[in-house]
Amino acid sequence: MQGKDTLARLRNGELAGIKRLDLSCGLTEFPCEIFALADSLEILNLSGNRLSSLPDDLWRLHQMQIIFCSDNLFTQLPVVLGNCAALTMIGFKANQIVDVPAESIPKSLRWLVLTDNQIGELPASIGACAGLQKLMLAGNQLTSLPAEMAACQQLELIRLAANQLHGLPEWLLKLPKLSWLALGGNPLNKGFESDRAVGNEGVQIAWSDLEVGELLGEGASGTIYRAQHTQPSGINNVALKLFKGEVTSDGLPQTEMAVCRAAGSHANLIGVHGQLIEHPEQMQGLVVPLIEPQFTILAQPPSLTSCTRDVYAQTLVLEFATALSIARSIASAALHLHQQGILHGDLYAHNILHDVAGHAYLGDFGAASFYAQTAPQAELEKIEVRAFGVLLAELLERIKWCGDEAKDQLQDLAAQCCQVHVLQRPRFVEVLHRLDALL
Known part of the structure; x- marks a missing residue:
C-alpha cells in the first residue's frame, strides 16, 4: 500500500x-x-x-x-x-x-x-x-x-565500496562469519584499480547499434535487457546491463565495468562483449553474452526475513552429479578470479545461472573489486571461500542422495570452508581439487 x-x-x-x-x-x-x-x-x-x-x-x-x-x-x-x-x-x-x-x-x-x-x-x-x-x-x-x-x-555481509578507506582493520579480516565483502572505489586500492584499467578499456558499443527488447532481470546495480547488436558481420543476440546510478548498494558502476573486462575469459563466467557508449540519457552499461534460455537462476536474493541467506524454491531437488557440477563450476570461476587479483564480493546462488545438467555461470560483478596480490590476499580469498562454503551447504540440502560417503566428504568440505578461523580454511585451488576427486 x-x-x-x-x-x-x-x-x-x-x-x-x-x-x-x-x-x-x-x-x-x-x-x-x-x-x-x-x-x-x-x-x-x-x-x-x-x-x-x-x-x-x-x-x-x-x-x-x-x-x-x-x-x-x-x-x-x-x-x-x-x-x-x-x-x-x-x-x-x-x-x-x-x-x-x-x-x-x-x-x-x-x-x-x-x-x-x-x-x-x-x-x-x-x-x-x-x-x-x-x-x-x-x-x-x-x-x-x-x-x-x-x-x-x-x-556476514559488509559493503564498504566507494568510501575513503586507506586500509582495512585487522579485526575485519578475522571476523568468523564474514563472507561477502565489497571494497572497490577506495583509496586503499585506487592505484591498483587504475593500473588494472590501463589496457583494459575494451570494445565500445554505441547505443544506436542496439535494439533493446524485453526486461530479463534486475539486481542491486542495474537492469538487464535482451538486445540485438548490429555489426558489419551481422546481428547478434546479446544482453544489455544498464546501471541504475552513480552509486549502487554494492559499489560503483565503473569498478564493475573495469573488473568485468579484467576478469578475462573463463568457461564459468558470463564475460563481456563491450561497454555501452552514447546512451541518450548518458546511462552507463555493459553488453554481455545472452545466456541460453535453459539456464535459470539458482535461487532468489535474501528476503527481509532471511537477511543474508538466499531463498530457494521449495520444489528444487538436485541430482548429486548436477549439484557437484554446479559447485565445481563456481569454485573454478572463483579460483580464476582470485588468480587475477579479483574479489567477487557477492558469491551467492542468486548470481548463478545453471541448467539441468549442472553447467553453471557466475555473474554480477557489482560488488567486485581488485586487490593487490600481497597481504591480505590470503584473508580476502578465504573470506570468499566461506561464501562458497555457505553455497555448498545449501546445495547439499537440496541433493537427492545416492551415497553416504560422497555426502560426508562434501559436508566436511563445506564445514572446513566455513570454520571460524579464517586462515585455516582451504584456498580455492584445494577446494577445486577436492571436488574434482568426487567426479
Missing part, C-alpha cells in the same frame, strides 16, 4: 490491524495517524518522501521491526531509532546523512542500510549490536571503522 490513496485510508481508520505500511506521497511530516497502528505494524516504509525528521515518540510503534526511510532529506540518523526496542532493520539509503549519533543505533539491529550518504564516521556504539549480520555502507566518506566493531561476531 502506498500513495495518497493509502494516506487517505489511513486517516479514515481503514487500515487498522495491518502489519506493513508503505507511504510515498511527498510527505514533509510524519503522519501522526500511523500511531493508531502501534499494536500491529511491523514494517514501516516511508521511502521516497521529503522527510527530514521522525517524532521523538516513535518508540510507541512497539511492534515495528523494520523501518525504511530511503530517498528522503535526513541529515542525521534519528536518535529516536535507538529507543525502538523491536527494530532489527533500518534502511536510510540515499539521504544526506552526515551524522550517525551513538544513541541512534538499537542493540537489537540485524541489518543496517546507510548506502549513498555523506557519513564520515560511525559511532563506537555499533559494536554493541551483537546480532548485526548485514551492513550496507557503500557511497559514503568513511576513512575508518570503529575498533569496537570487532565485537560484531555475527557480521
Whole structure:
C-alpha cells in the first residue's frame, strides 16, 4: 500500500490491524495517524518522501521491526531509532546523512542500510549490536571503522565500496562469519584499480547499434535487457546491463565495468562483449553474452526475513552429479578470479545461472573489486571461500542422495570452508581439487 490513496485510508481508520505500511506521497511530516497502528505494524516504509525528521515518540510503534526511510532529506540518523526496542532493520539509503549519533543505533539491529550518504564516521556504539549480520555502507566518506566493531561476531555481509578507506582493520579480516565483502572505489586500492584499467578499456558499443527488447532481470546495480547488436558481420543476440546510478548498494558502476573486462575469459563466467557508449540519457552499461534460455537462476536474493541467506524454491531437488557440477563450476570461476587479483564480493546462488545438467555461470560483478596480490590476499580469498562454503551447504540440502560417503566428504568440505578461523580454511585451488576427486 502506498500513495495518497493509502494516506487517505489511513486517516479514515481503514487500515487498522495491518502489519506493513508503505507511504510515498511527498510527505514533509510524519503522519501522526500511523500511531493508531502501534499494536500491529511491523514494517514501516516511508521511502521516497521529503522527510527530514521522525517524532521523538516513535518508540510507541512497539511492534515495528523494520523501518525504511530511503530517498528522503535526513541529515542525521534519528536518535529516536535507538529507543525502538523491536527494530532489527533500518534502511536510510540515499539521504544526506552526515551524522550517525551513538544513541541512534538499537542493540537489537540485524541489518543496517546507510548506502549513498555523506557519513564520515560511525559511532563506537555499533559494536554493541551483537546480532548485526548485514551492513550496507557503500557511497559514503568513511576513512575508518570503529575498533569496537570487532565485537560484531555475527557480521556476514559488509559493503564498504566507494568510501575513503586507506586500509582495512585487522579485526575485519578475522571476523568468523564474514563472507561477502565489497571494497572497490577506495583509496586503499585506487592505484591498483587504475593500473588494472590501463589496457583494459575494451570494445565500445554505441547505443544506436542496439535494439533493446524485453526486461530479463534486475539486481542491486542495474537492469538487464535482451538486445540485438548490429555489426558489419551481422546481428547478434546479446544482453544489455544498464546501471541504475552513480552509486549502487554494492559499489560503483565503473569498478564493475573495469573488473568485468579484467576478469578475462573463463568457461564459468558470463564475460563481456563491450561497454555501452552514447546512451541518450548518458546511462552507463555493459553488453554481455545472452545466456541460453535453459539456464535459470539458482535461487532468489535474501528476503527481509532471511537477511543474508538466499531463498530457494521449495520444489528444487538436485541430482548429486548436477549439484557437484554446479559447485565445481563456481569454485573454478572463483579460483580464476582470485588468480587475477579479483574479489567477487557477492558469491551467492542468486548470481548463478545453471541448467539441468549442472553447467553453471557466475555473474554480477557489482560488488567486485581488485586487490593487490600481497597481504591480505590470503584473508580476502578465504573470506570468499566461506561464501562458497555457505553455497555448498545449501546445495547439499537440496541433493537427492545416492551415497553416504560422497555426502560426508562434501559436508566436511563445506564445514572446513566455513570454520571460524579464517586462515585455516582451504584456498580455492584445494577446494577445486577436492571436488574434482568426487567426479
